[in-house]
Amino acid sequence: MVTDPYAWIEQSLVTLHKADWYRSVQTLQSHPGAVVLLAGREVINFASNDYLGLAGDERLIAAAVTATKNYGTGSTGSRLLSGHRELHRELERAIASLKQTEDALVFSSGYLANLGTLAALVGKRDLVLSDEYNHSSLKNGAILSGAAIVNYTHGDTEDLRCQLTQYRRQYRRCLIATDSVFSMDGDLCPLPELLSLAAEFNCMVLVDEAHATGVLGATGAGCVEHFGCTGHAIVQVGTLSKALGSLGGYVAGSPTLIDFLRNRAASWIYTTGLSPADTAAALAAVQIIQQEPERRAQLHANVDTLKQLIQKRLPKLKVLPSESPILCLPFGNVTDTLTAAQQLKAAGIFAPAIRPPTVPTSRIRISVMATHEFTHLQQLVEAFSLPGIGNW
Numbered sequence: 001m002v003t004d005p006y007a008w009i010e011q012s013l014v015t016l017h018k019a020d021w022y023r024s025v026q027t028l029q030s031h032p033g034a035v036v037l038l039a040g041r042e043v044i045n046f047a048s049n050d051y052l053g054l055a056g057d058e059r060l061i062a063a064a065v066t067a068t069k070n071y072g073t074g075s076t077g078s079r080l081l082s083g084h085r086e087l088h089r090e091l092e093r094a095i096a097s098l099k100q101t102e103d104a105l106v107f108s109s110g111y112l113a114n115l116g117t118l119a120a121l122v123g124k125r126d127l128v129l130s131d132e133y134n135h136s137s138l139k140n141g142a143i144l145s146g147a148a149i150v151n152y153t154h155g156d157t158e159d160l161r162c163q164l165t166q167y168r169r170q171y172r173r174c175l176i177a178t179d180s181v182f183s184m185d186g187d188l189c190p191l192p193e194l195l196s197l198a199a200e201f202n203c204m205v206l207v208d209e210a211h212a213t214g215v216l217g218a219t220g221a222g223c224v225e226h227f228g229c230t231g232h233a234i235v236q237v238g239t240l241s242k243a244l245g246s247l248g249g250y251v252a253g254s255p256t257l258i259d260f261l262r263n264r265a266a267s268w269i270y271t272t273g274l275s276p277a278d279t280a281a282a283l284a285a286v287q288i289i290q291q292e293p294e295r296r297a298q299l300h301a302n303v304d305t306l307k308q309l310i311q312k313r314l315p316k317l318k319v320l321p322s323e324s325p326i327l328c329l330p331f332g333n334v335t336d337t338l339t340a341a342q343q344l345k346a347a348g349i350f351a352p353a354i355r356p357p358t359v360p361t362s363r364i365r366i367s368v369m370a371t372h373e374f375t376h377l378q379q380l381v382e383a384f385s386l387p388g389i390g391n392w
């Protein structure tokens with residue numbers, strides 16, 4: 001009998017379809033922004049991580065064009081061989097300045113920054129304590145490291161204390177790893193409490209500031225600044241691809257940490273350096289974030305306006321607790337969530353359905369941008385009052 005060793009793949013896709021877990025891409029045909037062209041239709045964009053509207057900013061585009069003309073399209077090698085440019089170091093200094101740390105290291109993506117950093121900091125004899133809602137890159141970084149992994153209940157410092165009491169002393173090093181803004185919920189990690197538990201149990205702390213950098217804190221440094229924890233010994237990871245409008249990731253921390261990662265993080269050592277265009281665009285973004293705090297102020301004003309509109313017009317709409325520009329509406333099941341997302345799109349609103357396995361329970365996820373206008377927020381609220389779209 002001849003069997004096809006790949007037949008299981010098609011079976012697997014059938015299973016995904018049956019569970020409503022199947023996903024596919026949607027083509028965006030315009031510049032990034034508050035209003036985009038999606039499959040030939042103009043929609044208001046509540047699906048973007050471009051919180052400050054920088055991905056389409058002329059200054060970032062000009063910086064990327066100039067860097068490409070000066071240095072070419074590719075960096076042609078890993079940073080330790082032929083791929084290092086002065087531009088990379090300039091960006092790392094700028095990130096350290098934005099994050100108020102002594103040094104920083106840029107990676108090819110935030111995902112790679114988490115994989116490489118976790119795998120470098122802990123190993124077989126060590127323990128990772130991970131918030132159960134952590135981003136995939138933190139979870140997979142922990143697996144890659146070979147350390148023992150214990151998940152604690154989302155945001156629950158009492159549960160974390162129990163786990164530390166039970167397991168900490170069986171291991172050499174311990175790392176507490178958490179999103180700072182939870183990417184699919186919008187709430188914040190209890191950073192001050194995590195830091196005091198870390199001090200009590202002699203643990204390292206890694207926070208993923210992907211959705212916080214440029215967004216939270218008085219100067220946009222992120223959640224660490226928001227909580228007044230600047231200067232604490234924290235491994236801060238983040239991305240250049242959200243509020244910074246470019247592509248790439250970073251780790252910010254002490255010079256010793258950064259020097260160690262340059263020698264030990266495989267996802268930094270064995271991959272090509274960031275392209276000149278991405279590096280220059282991110283550098284321009286950091287400068288704009290530092291020089292134009294009004295963008296961040298506008299973003300938060302928009303979040304407040306949207307929350308007020310919801311409270312006034314749709315007081316029964318269920319919204320998950322959030323202290324960020326990410327607002328989520330929980331739905332009972334996958335099918336209802338997908339239907340709501342489709343109906344929103346028909347009403348000119350682009351807000352994606354997020355469902356398992358990304359999250360345990362289905363939801364519509366809205367991200368607010370600084371460049372949304374009042375009428376955009378009004379139209380969103382109006383769409384949620386249409387029959388079949390709201391979660392009541």
Ligand SMILES: *Cc1c(COP(=O)(O)O)cnc(C)c1O
Pocket residue numbers: 109110111112114135137179183208210211238239240241247248249
């Ligand atoms: C987006 C995201 C990442 C990955 O960043 P990329 O630069 O897109 O690879 C990592 N962690 C969190 C929490 C994220 O939301």
